[in-house]
Amino acid sequence: xxxxxxxxxxxxxxxxxxxxxxxxxxxxxxxxxxxxxxxxxxxxxxxxxxxxxxxxxxxxxxxxxxxxxxxxxxxxxxxxxxxxxxxxxxxxxxxxxxxxxxxxxxxxxxxxxxxxxxxxxxxxxxxxxxxxxxxxxxxxxxxxxxxxxxxxxxxxxxxxxxxxxxxxxxxxxxxxxxxxxxxxxxxxxxxxxxxxxxxxxxxxxxxxxxxxxxxxxxxxxxxxxxxxxxxxxxxxxxxxxxxxxxxxxxxxxxxxxxxxxxxxxxxxxxxxxxxxxxxxxxxxxxxxxxxxxxxxxxxxxxxxxxxxxxxxxxxxxxxxxxxxxxxxxxxxxxxxxxxxxxxxxxxxxxxxxxxxxxxxxxxxxxxxxxxxxxxxxxxxxxxxxxxxxxxxxxxxxxx
Ligand code: ATP
Ligand code: MG
Numbered sequence: 001x002x003x004x005x006x007x008x009x010x011x012x013x014x015x016x017x018x019x020x021x022x023x024x025x026x027x028x029x030x031x032x033x034x035x036x037x038x039x040x041x042x043x044x045x046x047x048x049x050x051x052x053x054x055x056x057x058x059x060x061x062x063x064x065x066x067x068x069x070x071x072x073x074x075x076x077x078x079x080x081x082x083x084x085x086x087x088x089x090x091x092x093x094x095x096x097x098x099x100x101x102x103x104x105x106x107x108x109x110x111x112x113x114x115x116x117x118x119x120x121x122x123x124x125x126x127x128x129x130x131x132x133x134x135x136x137x138x139x140x141x142x143x144x145x146x147x148x149x150x151x152x153x154x155x156x157x158x159x160x161x162x163x164x165x166x167x168x169x170x171x172x173x174x175x176x177x178x179x180x181x182x183x184x185x186x187x188x189x190x191x192x193x194x195x196x197x198x199x200x201x202x203x204x205x206x207x208x209x210x211x212x213x214x215x216x217x218x219x220x221x222x223x224x225x226x227x228x229x230x231x232x233x234x235x236x237x238x239x240x241x242x243x244x245x246x247x248x249x250x251x252x253x254x255x256x257x258x259x260x261x262x263x264x265x266x267x268x269x270x271x272x273x274x275x276x277x278x279x280x281x282x283x284x285x286x287x288x289x290x291x292x293x294x295x296x297x298x299x300x301x302x303x304x305x306x307x308x309x310x311x312x313x314x315x316x317x318x319x320x321x322x323x324x325x326x327x328x329x330x331x332x333x334x335x336x337x338x339x340x341x342x343x344x345x346x347x348x349x350x351x352x353x354x355x356x357x358x359x360x361x362x363x364x365x366x367x368x369x370x371x372x373x374x375x376x377x378x379x380x381x382x383x384x385x386x387x388x389x390x391x392x393x394x395x396x397x398x399x
Pocket of ligand 1: 025026027028039042110111112113116117154156157201
């Protein structure tokens with residue numbers, strides 16, 4: 001067995017010592033079999049959430065109604081989920097209520113795809129009743145059970161399938177793909193928050209190009225906020241080489257391609273339930289990208305943009321101009337690194353100094369004056385030295 005399973009072994013052992021069954025399940029087992037980087041280790045157990053909480057001293061209730069408890073153990077955290085079925089589904093969404101069970105196989109049966117329905121015990125033995133290993137070998141995304149039924153139970157699974165196409169470079173098995181194509185409209189019932197999780201994983205997957213094309217081919221795009229009227233624009237995406245963009249840059253690319261008005265960016269992203277901090281980051285990146293497409297960076301723009309925006313806007317600039325071999329990112333970042341100051345707070349002068357020198361009380365003029373000093377320092381016209389700043393200011397102020 002390898003890390004991170006090794007570190008998690010004592011958690012399985014403690015559950016077993018208390019008389020319950022416990023296994024590693026889901027994405028971690030799949031990624032282990034694929035020899036991929038393993039993200040978080042999820043554990044399934046026959047113990048109920050109450051029983052799990054009796055065994056471990058540090059726990060957090062993160063989804064008790066679905067049977068999930070977060071256990072903090074040796075500086076790591078593990079999601080421990082009680083074996084369950086999802087017998088009754090409502091509105092193609094989540095089950096109305098889950099039933100806790102004591103049987104692993106029935107728990108594996110409620111999972112979405114066969115590759116995600118493999119369990120591994122503490123000795124590394126695999127329990128794979130739905131031929132998940134075969135699907136992994138064949139690189140196939142196949143539902144556990146009849147695809148149509150499984151998509152009716154929870155339509156998000158269709159979006160998860162396309163997200164796994166992007167993430168794993170697998171194909172969707174024929175029957176699963178047919179059901180997906182025929183029932184894509186069920187996605188209408190799915191909460192945006194759940195769609196966003198899958199869409200963002202799709203945007204940054206290694207095979208994102210194929211997955212984004214699939215979103216169009218299957219009409220999945222019709223059920224994505226703000227994108228349902230943009231078939232042509234989304235098709236344009238295929239003309240660009242965007243594999244190295246991160247999540248923020250992919251959202252920026254998308255917004256740029258659908259040619260959204262600046263005023264509407266925030267509404268679009270709010271409709272995706274994006275936190276305001278991330279919205280602002282995307283707005284900044286787009287602002288500097290648009291400037292960059294018109295002209296080269298000025299020193300003052302480099303300063304205002306900051307490292308992260310320079311990097312993102314320049315990466316996007318290269319995507320849009322289709323320039324392949326270029327050291328422009330390094331060039332602009334080097335220039336940024338050489339700036340005399342990086343932030344307003346790096347200036348060797350304060351508002352109080354300025355008021356004292358000019359013998360004036362505060363007011364809007366003060367901000368303007370500080371901005372003037374800041375710009376002169378950034379552009380190398382003035383040294384960042386208190387005495388020099390004073391002399392410069394006195395020389396250019398009306399007596
Ligand atoms: P990742 O590596 O991206 O986390 P994952 O397979 O672990 O992928 P999660 O969303 O973390 O995906 O879900 C964990 C496991 O829970 C899945 O592997 C699957 O077994 C099960 N699962 C998650 N969502 C669903 C769903 N909508 N329907 C059925 N089973 C699901
Ligand atoms: Mg996971």
